[in-house]
Amino acid sequence: MKATLALDQVSKEFRQGTQVVRAVDEVSLEIEAGEFVAITGASGSGKSTLLHLMAGLETPSRGRVLVAGKDLATLRDAELAALRLHTIGFVFQFFHLLPALTAEENVALPLLLAGVAPRQAAARAAELLAWVQLAPRRTARPAELSGGEMQRVALARALANDPAILLADEPTGNLDSQNGRLVLDLLYRSCKERGKTLVLATHDRAVAARADRVVELQDGAVVSISAAER
Amino acid sequence: MWALWRLISLPHVRQHRGRVVLAAAGIALGVAVFVAVRVTNVSTLRAFARTVDAIAGRASLEITGYGAPIDERLLTVVRRTPGVAAAAPLVLADVLVQEAEGAPLLVAGIDLVTDRAVRDYTFAWQETDRRDPLALLTQPDALVLSTRFARRYGLRLGDPVHVHTAQGTRRLVVRGLLRPTGAAEALGGHFAVMDIAAAQLLFHRLGRLDRIDVVPQAGFPLDALQAALQQRLGPGVQVRRPQARNRTVEKMLRSFHVNLTALSLIALIVGLFLIYNSTTSAVVQRRRELGILRALGVARRRLRRLILGEALLLGAVGSVAGVGLGLLLARLALWLVAPAITALFLREHLDRLVLTPGTALAGVALGLGTTLGAAAWPVREALRVAPLDALQQRGVYTPRQAPVWPVTLVGLGLLAAAYGLSQLPPLGEVALFGYLACLALVLGLSCLVPLLLRALGVARPLLLRGGGVEGLLALDNLRYALRRTTVATAALLTSFAMMISVAIMIQSFKRTVYTWVEQTLRADLLVHQASPGGERSGLSLPHALRDELLRLDGVRDVDSARALDITYRGDPVLLVAVDFDVYARYGTYPFAAGDPQAAMRQVLEAQAVLVSENFSRRYRLGVGDTLVLPTPRGPQRFAIAGVVIDYSSERGTITMNRRTYVAFWDDPQVDAFGVFVAPGADLDEVAQRIQRHFAGRYPLYVLTRGKFKERVLELVAQPFWVTYALEIIAIAVALLGVTTALSAAILERTRELGVLRAVGATRQRLARMVLLEGGLMGVVGGSSGLVAGFFLALILIYVINRQVFGWTLQLTVPGWFAAAAFVLLVAATLAASWRPAQQAARVPVVEAIQYE
Amino acid sequence: MNKSFWFLVGSLVGVALWLAAGEGALLGFQQAVPGYRWEFPRDHGAHPGFQTEWWYYTGHLHAAPGRTFGYQLTFFRHRLDRPGLSLNPSQWFADQLYLAHMAITDEARQRFVYGEKRNRAALGVAGAAEGRYHVWNEDWLAQRLGRHHFLQGAIPGYELRLVLTPLKPLVLHGEGGLSRKGAGKGQASYYYSFTRLYTEGVLRTEEGVFDVSGLSWMDHEFGSTQLSEEQVGWDWFSVQLDNHHELMLYHIRRRDGSLDAASSGTLVRPDGSAVPLRRDDFRVEAHERWRSPKSGAVYPQRWTLYVPRFDVVLHLEPVLAEQELITDSSTLITYWEGRVRVRGRFQGQETQGAGYVELTGYAHPVRL
Structure with a gap:
């Protein structure tokens, strides 16, 4: 079954001092399985928060977030964790690799968390690293990797448990253009070759251009949804 | 400076009130142990001096x-x-x-x-x-x-x-x-x-x-x-x-605080580790703030002064609190140990604790000095980071894999020094080098902790299999946050080593004394005067009662022992008079030197004595030498007929025949009678008969040989009770250290924890990871503590006690105790990790991953 | 005289009270009763069967450069009552206590210095011989050598060694030496005096050694009685006149301020014969009061003694107001004992002389 990601009138408010800031404002969005959706908007327009809501890392102030038909609000911590482990892969702008672990171990981490036997986990991690073209760097630690390499490791980690959905928050934001392109290619291929639903937040129009749909946010609200201008 | 203090320091203190209090408490505990030992000692001496003065009056x-x-x-x-x-x-x-x-x-x-x-x-x-x-x-x-x-x-x-x-x-x-x-x-x-x-x-x-x-x-x-x-x-x-007696008492008391002094030094090391950790976390938590200040143009020097000032203030508060706490601790120690002191050394009733300005100042100075020493390094390290890195938290996120070899080499050097120091003779009568050897040993082994933790890597596959990914992560956290974990683990090592070493020493003491009593005690029943409470009272009895005892049914023979504190060359030593005529018929002493038969004959027939091994060692006197003792009949010469193993006094024992003793001391009293029971007579019956016979005149306390030996063991262990109090406190301090270290590590790794949660770890798994981390620290600290404790005991037994008391103890390791203590320690470390574990579980994911 | 007797009895009354808790206080002591057969020199010595005994010297010493000193040297013996006492072979086992007071009035320096001693007989530190006159307390001593008395005593700044020679025979007071102290039965003591003793000797002071000579008065009194509840203290006067008469008077003061009927005195004529004086034979007026800064007691001062029966009027003037002894280390009694100068008329003739006055019971009742 292909997972669907749906937001239904979702708002998220933060309290900042005495002011209430609405980071996400009444967003409704349905994303098809296998679809590549880019979320764009200026810095602070609510892209990251929207992604966090999708991953169940934030709970909406109002509205519902449905992942594979389940309302995240009804899930307990353990169920949410399982969801993040099995259904959602997350790629961060700053890679967020565990510094103590090797590249391969970082990739194996979700597998191990999911209870996969260490040997199998290692094999799967090696396979994924090979896919992101990092086979020779298996034993390197994050400190020894370049930004692009780290982001590829992060992507491999996100794919480890073969999730249905990939969420990427400015994955190329910290990379030079060449590395950015490489990472974007890999993400694109994950979506198109591996059938992942890809939601990618970016302020880079060129990146957004490759998406099936582009959702533009301004002050937390959706100002336009358009098919990609190819 | 004040503005900085108000803007940077106060909010931090307010925000981390709990941690600040803990850090101050760590310092306080270290100082407290030091102060308590001094206060107890000074109070005892003062109380005695007061009594001497009060009774002397204008004399x-x-x-x-x-x-x-x-x-x-x-x-x-x-x-x-x-x-x-x-x-x-x-x-x-x-x-x-x-x-x-x-x-x-x-x-x-x-x-x-x-x-x-x-x-x-x-x-x-x-x-x-x-x-x-x-x-x-x-x-x-x-x-x-x-x-x-x-x-x-x-x-x-x-x-x-x-x-x-x-x-x-x-x-x-x-x-x-x-x-x-x-x-x-x-x-x-x-x-x-x-x-x-x-x-x-x-x-x-x-x-x-x-x-x-x-x-x-x-x-x-x-x-x-x-x-x-x-x-x-x-x-x-x-x-x-009259005051000359104070010096004598000081010497007598020394035996009591000699071991305590060694322990208080070690307790201070624990304090040092803890302060190091608290300062580190104080610096790490505000790295960003410090970075901003540096970026805004505040000189590094000013920031150093600010943070050192904070640490010193904390140290001062902790030190002062430690002085007060030390007084409390001393009160507890007195309560626990006063009966032992009273029975063993003084009749002093200790009810007033004396805190001299000297003690208070030394305590505070020690606390402040330790604080400065411990804080200097983390502060330096924190301020060395470039402002921008500090702003971006880069330094934190990228763990620098500090090489462990330098510190390991230092550790090996210290261990070599410990060995070297332990081979040196005492300085005067103070086993100074022995104490230094203790310090070097503990510090040296502490320096090996990073290597040990790093080496835990070999256990990775095992942990992965057993503890799952949490185990792996815990292990790696330990190995890669060495700066933090090392210190906390070393504190555990130190405090646990302290406990183990004392346990070994007590056990060795007990074993040795037991064996000695076994060898020398021949009488079937020991007769002492009883206290009103029915215990052994310490009051002497007239030797004349011997004739009455001999006439009782079932009594075959009676010997006696009289112990007298005398001075030899200005030092207090013990003079023991025994009815050798009787004793020689039933047994002999374990001789260290001299021909037993000839020696016994000489003691019986001539003006000769036996001296204990520690006496012989202290005064470098052996068989054939002559002692001149002050007696009521003027100075008299006594030939040394033999050197015997004797644990009656840590100051040295001279044993002579009662007849010789009475000839010079004219003392009609004895401290105990030994009754040899006729073959076939019932021990308990004879004991009761003796008590009945003297009822109304002399309340007697009659013990069988077996019971007496048990009592001796209790007596031997009694003075050490207070050390257990100290050790437990030291371990508590170290456990606090584990708590702070883990908490601080969690703050440092907030993002990492957030990521773990983001990739699908549950709260429980994070908590479990931290618990495992703590548990591993317990295991490493405990096991290395066992080793350190063993070697510490070797120094205590073979260097310090031997140098100070001249005793040879048979090394005996209380295996079950050590094992149980180890398990308890690991459990306690797990308990100490509970709060940090909860803290880890509560890390807010989004904030954690959103940095930068 | 008599003076000292009550004083000591009173001083130790606490002991007696405590021991006997009430009336049977005199249990076990010999009593002073009429019909005592005096025998000298035996009776100069101690009478240990009586509870209290003392040898009391006062005198006036003159030294070459016009210096005059008054002195008092007193030895007390007190027997402790010990109901149910088990015998104890210890040296320190004490049934007799020995106390002593010494005072010097240094007229030129207007100074009064005193000291006290208290000991038990242990190790021969103090004692009083029986049958002969030898009384001592540490290095203080009174001893009869032939006709002479030898005295020795030392207090800070003054060391006294004197030889005393009686110029008149001893005088028995009261009825054949039985001096009554009150109306109560057994309230009496045996009491005799040497009223005029020529005195020679040395007085060693911080200024040097003075050869001194002058006149002394000696009392010896023993008995087992005490002041009654109503009696609070006494005033005692001894006067040695240049006309070779001596006069002793004492008042026993009662709680209500009146004088006890047992107050009495003795007049000694130049030939040594003694005339007992009764309560009605004399009168004493005090003209001034002096308040002791140390004890707070207010003592009468500057007296006139009237003995109309013999046409005697004498004015007594203390040479120094401050002649008070506070004896916290021995008898626990605070009293005034001082040298006075005397002048007046004796049967129509101007006369002068010297005397000693003792005042007790002014700081607190002598009883307790």
Whole structure:
């Protein structure tokens, strides 16, 4: 079954001092399985928060977030964790690799968390690293990797448990253009070759251009949804 | 500076109130242990000195015999010596008061008619009328108690009291009360007076005095008077200043605090580690703030001053609190150990703790010094980071894999130094190098902790299989946050090593003494005088009772032992007189040197003695050498016939035949009888028969050999109880260290934890990871602590105790105790990790991953 | 005289009270009763069967450069009552206590210095021989050598060694040496005096050694009685006149301020014969009061003695107001004992002389 990601009138408010800031404002969005959706908007327009809501890392102030038909609000911590482990892969702008672990171990981490036997986990991690073209760097630690390499490791980690959905928050934001392109290619291929639903937040129009749909946010609200201008 | 302080320091303190308090507490505990040891020691000495002064009154010289009473006629000689303004006779006796829960009381038989020339008394009745205490002269049963004693035990004027004395049980009547001034303050009020005539009769001192107190004429040179008196009175008595006894007591007490001193130093290391950790977290938490300040142009120097200032303030608060805490701890120690001190060394009733300015200042200085030393490194490290890196938290996120080899080399160097130091002879009578060896050993092993933690890597596959990914992560956290985990683990190591070493020492002590008692104790029953509570009382018994004992059914033979504190070359040593005629028929001593048979014969027939191994070692005297001992008959020469293994006294023991002893000391008392039971007679029956026979005259405490040996073991272990209190506190400090270290690590790794949660770890798994981390620290600290403890014990036993006491103990490791302690330690570490684990579980994911 | 007797009895009354708790205080002591057969020199010595005994010297000493000193040297013996006492072979076993007071009035320096001693007999530190006159307390001593008395005593700054020679035979007071102290039965003591003793000797002071000579008065009194409840203290006067008469008077003061009927005196004529004086034979007026800064007691001062029966009027003037002894280390009694100058008329003739006055019971009742 292909997972669907749906937001239904979702708002998220933060309290900042005495002011209430609405980071996400009444967003409704349905994303098809296998679809590549880019979320764009200026810095602070609510892209990251929207992604966090999708991953169940934030709970909406109002509205519902449905992942594979389940309302995240009804899930307990353990169920949410399982969801993040099995259904959602997350790629961060700053890679967020565990510094103590090797590249391969970082990739194996979700597998191990999911209870996969260490040997199998290692094999799967090696396979994924090979896919992101990092086979020779298996034993390197994050400190020894370049930004692009780290982001590829992060992507491999996100794919480890073969999730249905990939969420990427400015994955190329910290990379030079060449590395950015490489990472974007890999993400694109994950979506198109591996059938992942890809939601990618970016302020880079060129990146957004490759998406099936582009959702533009301004002050937390959706100002336009358009098919990609190819 | 003030502005910075207000903006940067205060908010931090306010925000991390708990952690700041913990850090201060760590310092406080370290200081407390130090202060407690000093306070206990100083208080004991002061209390003794106070008692000496209170009883001495205006007397500047005292005349005593060498372990025996002196002829009362000497008083006339003293009074006729030019320069003597007044001389007061004194008969002194320890008694136990049945009506006062068996409390000990020092009874001074004084000449009530003239004693005021020397001592001040205020009789409690004097405020209401003018009765003269001379009335007491007419009542031979009159006892005058201090009001403190009377009040404490609810005794009033006219009450009869039964006192247990070395000469049996007597009935006296409370005929007067002394206000708590002057002599009545002696021994914390456990002091009473009676008329000297009655006291001489009661305590079998007719014609003799225990002491003459001399008040010199104003302006008369004391040294000249001392010399003149000594010359006129002859060598059988000693003329000295009362305060000279304080020095003797100081030496006696030394044995007690020698081991404590070593332990307090080690406790301080624990404190040092803890401070290091708290400062580190204080710096790490504010890295960003510091970075901003640096970026805004605040000089590094100012920031250093600010943070060191903070640390010092914390250190000061902790130190001052530590001084107070030390007093509390000392109170606890006294409570635990006072009975042991009282029984073993002093009759002192310790009820006032003395905190000298010196002790307080030293404690605070130590606390501040430790703080500065411990804080300097993290502060330096924090400020070395470039402002921008600090702003971006880069330095934190990228763990620098500091090489472990330098510190390991330092550790190995320290261990080599420890070995070298342990081979050095004592400095004077202080095992200074032994203490330093202890320090070097502990620090050296602590320096190996990083290597150990790093080496835990070999356990990765094992952990992965057993503990899952949390185990792996925990392990890696330990290995890669060495800076933090090392220190906390080293603190655990140190405190645990302390406990293990003492446990080994006690066990070795027990074992050794037990074996010795086993070898030397031949009698079937041991007869002591009983206290009103039915325990062994410490009061002596007349040797004359031996004949009565011998006539009892089932008694085959009786020997006796008398122990006397004497001075040899100015040091307190123990003189033991034994009925060798009897003893030699049943057994012999374990000889370290000398031909046993020849030696026993010599002791029996000639003026010869046996000396203990520690005595022989301390004074470098052996078989064939001659000892000159001060006796009531003047200095006498005794040949050393043999060197024997003897653990009676840590100051050295001289053993002689009772006949020889009586010839010179003329002492009719013994401390214990050993009864050899006729073959076939029932031990318990004979014991009861003995008690019944003397009932009403002498309450006796009769023990079988087996029971006696058990008691000896208890006695041996008793003085060490306080060390357990210290050790437990040190371990508590170290566990606090684990808590802070983990908490701080969690703050540092907030993002990492957030990521873990983002990739699908549950809260429980994070908590479990932290618990495992703590548990691993416990395992590493505990196991290395076991090793350190073992080697520490080696130093304590083979270097410090041997140098200070001259004892050879058989090393005995209490395996079960060590194992149980290890398990408990790991469990305690897990418990200490509980809060950090909860903290990890509560990390807000989004905030954690959103940095930058 | 008599003076000292009550004083000591009173001083130790606490002991007696405590011992006997009430009336049976005199149990076990010999009593002073009429019909005593005096025998000298035996009776100069101690009478240990009586509770209290003393040998009391006062005198006036003159030294070469016009210096005059008054002195008092007193030895007390007190027997402790000991009901139910078990025997104790200890040296220190004490049934007798020995106390002593010494005072010097240094007229030129207007100084009064005193000292006290208290000891038991242990080790021969103090004692009083029986059958002969030898009384001592540490290094203080009174001893009869032939006709002479030898005295020795030392207090800070003054060391006294005197030889005393009676110029008149001893005088028995009261009825054949039985001096009554009150109306109560057994309230009496045995009491005799040497009223005029020529005195020679040395007085060692911080200024040097003075050869001194002058006149002394000696009392010896023993008994086992005490002041009654109503009696609070006494005033005692001894006067040695240049006309070779001596006069002793004493008042026993009662609680209500009146004088006890047992107050009495003795007049000694130049030939040594003694005339007992009764309560009605004399009168004493005090003209001033002096308040002791130390004890707070207010003592009468500057007296006139009237003995109309013999036409005697004498004015007594203390040479120094401050001649008070506070004896906290021995008898626990605070009293005034001082040298006075005397002048007046004796049977129509101007006369002068010296005397000693003792005042007790002013700081607190002598009883307790």
